Amino acid sequence: MAEKYSLKEANFITEAQNKKGSYWKYLIPSFLFFGLIGINLAVMIAFDIDQSAIIKKQIDEIGRNMTFVSTIAPLSIFCLLILLYVKFVHKQSIRSLTTTRPKIDWSRVFFSFALITVFLVSLTLIDYATNPADYKLNFELIPFLGLLGLAVVLIPLQTSFEEYFFRAYLMQGIGGFFKSRLLALIFTSVIFGLMHIANPEIGKIGYVLLVTYIGTGFLLGIMTLMDEGIELALGFHAANNLITVLLVTTDWTAFQTNSILISVAEPSVGLEIFIPVFVIYPLYLFIFSKKYKWSNWKEKLLR
Structure with a gap:
């Protein structure tokens, strides 16, 4: 049976114990x-750098898999650095940075991962079946296995x-300093999108696509505050990115990998761009809730 925490029993914002x-x-x-x-953004603007052209040049020179590594490796290293910083500078446990529960609930991570994986794969297969001309089969066993491992x-x-x-x-830092869960939610969600x-x-x-990125930030933030931990957000984010790079990419996104499919459809800027934020994301929250x-939605999100 899923456990139910009260605000007195668990408060993710105050887990940091900042004194x-x-x-x-x-x-x-x-x-x-x-x-x-x-700095990166300023340089791109100042020198009118075309990031898509840079990615294509990298792919030509070192291949898709190594381009993928060069794109993602810095943030992967940052993960280890932030955990070490919290542990040795803040003297805070990784558990308290992750959840209010006595220990990290991996079942939540795996459930969220499985739910998003099933949803994304299902939607992709449905779209592929109904709009096959929008996709090109890109599967090559050896490059794909290399991508999979990486x-x-x-x-x-x-x-x-x-x-x-x-x-x-x-x-935790913003919410604890300003004593406001709402401010922490808004700030982190908007900055995440930007x-x-x-x-x-x-x-x-x-720039209309920022609605999706900011909306994703709000989704993950709401999941964190309502569940008093980031386990669900960890599973969601990992599944979303992993399935994307393995299943279907395009020649104009940040990830251009040896995926199974490549979307060749021209990107749309119609109302359908808002479907994830205003239709699918509320469905995820309903399932998790x-x-x-x-x-205590009002207390956990607005106080």
Whole structure:
């Protein structure tokens, strides 16, 4: 039976136990990470750099698998660095950075991973069956097996960094400092979305795509606050990125891999771009809320 926590029993924001003016410690990794993002964006704008062209050049020179590694490896390394920083500088346990439960609930991670995997694979197969002209079969056994091995190791590290940094580290820091779960949710969700502004798909589709990225940030933030831990967010994010790089990619996104399928359809900017945020994401929240018996929505999200 799924457990049910009350606010008195569990509060993810206060798990950090920040005492004695330790909030300044949050500034160091925040300035470093956002500083790197800012410098990268400034250089791209100043020199009018076409990121899609850079990715294509890398693929021509070192292949898709090594281009994938060069794209994802930095965030994978950051995952290990943020966990070490929290443990040795904040003197905070990884468990308390992850969840309010006595130990990390891996069943939540695996359930979320399985749910998103089934959903994404099903939607892709349905779309492939109804719109086969929009896809090109790209499967080659050896390159795919190489991608599979790399992705299974690197994707969980990359997505875990983003979850530990945004939904755990910053959410606990901002929420604890301002004593506001709502402010922590809004800030981390918006910043998470804007972090993707330099992605090549933004240049292809337009800034309207930020609605999806910011909406995803809100989804993951709501899951974290309602469930009092990031286990569900960890599973969701890992499944979303892993299935994407393995199953279907395009020639104009950040990930251009040796996936099974390549989408050759021109990207749409119609109303369907909002379907994930306003239709599918609420469905995910409904499923999770029923399984884990979430309650006190107003207190957990707005106070």
